[in-house]
Amino acid sequence: MTQHSIEIIGFSHVCIAVSDAEVSLLFYRDLLGLDVFFDVELEGPPMEVVTGEAGARGRMIGGMLGGTVVELLEFKHRRLAQQSENMLGYTNISLSVSDIDATVAAFEAAGIVPEQRPVEIGGVRMFFVRDPDGTLIEFVSYPNRERTSAQMWGYGN
Structure with a gap:
């Protein structure tokens, strides 16, 4: 380091x-x-x-x-304005889940429609939802039961 x-x-x-x-x-x-x-x-x-x-x-x-x-x-x-789609800096928080399909189903059961169906990029499955104010939240499932992107990339091993 x-x-x-x-x-x-x-x-x-x-x-x-x-x-x-x-x-x-x-x-x-x-x-x-x-x-x-x-x-x-x-x-x-x-x-x-x-x-x-x-x-x-x-x-x-x-x-x-x-x-x-x-x-x-x-x-x-005072009231705050929602952030625009095109912005620099913070874009979302990302939360790891063990079962991406069960997570999508839980949102749908709660009446929350995900932004898209889960997609896979490099073995990582993910989708996004918006909180009540429109803040984007990513849900991600890593291969081999890893919990973070650092684990997936072998950082700290």
């Missing part, structure tokens, strides 16, 4: 802005299994500093999902 000037000790969390925390909990907690361990109201100077907006307030819900902390952040002082 190469030496870097900043030592990263771990991946902290993924934060997803949502328009309605209760609706998003139905998706992330009740359907995907987000194990919520905090739910806090945010306001005052710390929230104003983070957002750069006077009067900023919101609600943040955090939990474990697939071994990663996911935070749902609802801004209560």
Whole structure:
């Protein structure tokens, strides 16, 4: 490994802005299994500093999902616009599943239509769904029961 000037000790969390925390909990907690361990109201100077907006307030819900902390952040002082399809930077979160077909069936049973049928690229099967706010979420199944792309590529072995 190469030496870097900043030592990263771990991946902290993924934060997803949502328009309605209760609706998003139905998706992330009740359907995907987000194990919520905090739910806090945010306001005052710390929230104003983070957002750069006077009067900023919101609600943040955090939990474990697939071994990663996911935070749902609802801004209560203003409405957010949905992201466009053509954007740079963050595009989606990707969650590993052991059975891609069973996952598609579970979404369909919940009334959520996947963006497409599962496709296979280089032995990896995947499909996308959108959360209640349109945020793209990828579901992926790796060959040989690997859980991550790092495992599939032999990284760390």
